[in-house]
Amino acid sequence: MKILSQRLREAREKAGLKQIEASKLLGISNGTLSGYEREYRDPDTDTLHKMAELYSVSVDWLLGKSMYPSPKSTSQPEPMSEQDTLMFSNWKRMTEDEKQEALHVIQYILYKKKMDNRNDDKKE
Incomplete structure (x- = not known):
């Protein structure tokens, strides 16, 4: 899935993380992360969610299902005055x-x- 590998790398770089730093935070090897970013392998669902959280993007954006990287806010709307x-x-x-x-x-x-x-x- 080419878009996934491209967006994983883009999101990591925008987060200001090197592969080695991101892999440690994700609890995976640097080689595994490199494989995701180079389209050699796909992350499992749990890892994909961890990446989205770490990089502050939505899973939908990583998968190419959304044009907008920011996840939708899950916070409650402000009460009306x-x-x-x-x-x-x-x-x-x-x-x-x-x-x-x-x-x-x-x-x-x-x-x-x-x-x-x-x-x-x-x-x-």
Whole structure:
């Protein structure tokens, strides 16, 4: 699996680890890790998960199933503030036309903020 070997090496290098360092942290021999990175052999499932964790990437990315190396966050989302809750509950009561109008207003506010930031950057 060529993509796996390429991504294993890329992830290790981005993590700033030499093969010998990574192999010690993974509990495998340097030759075994070299074999994975040179496409001579494939890691077992447990080793693959250890590598993904060590390199802070997702198993899906290592296997070529995802374009994004970062694993999905498993942490809980931030709780909604009272203002967020109020906005969300009102959103659910709006008609589709009202929602479209609200989205246009939000897009305008974000655009204006972006332009203001650009102007501030030019002044400096």
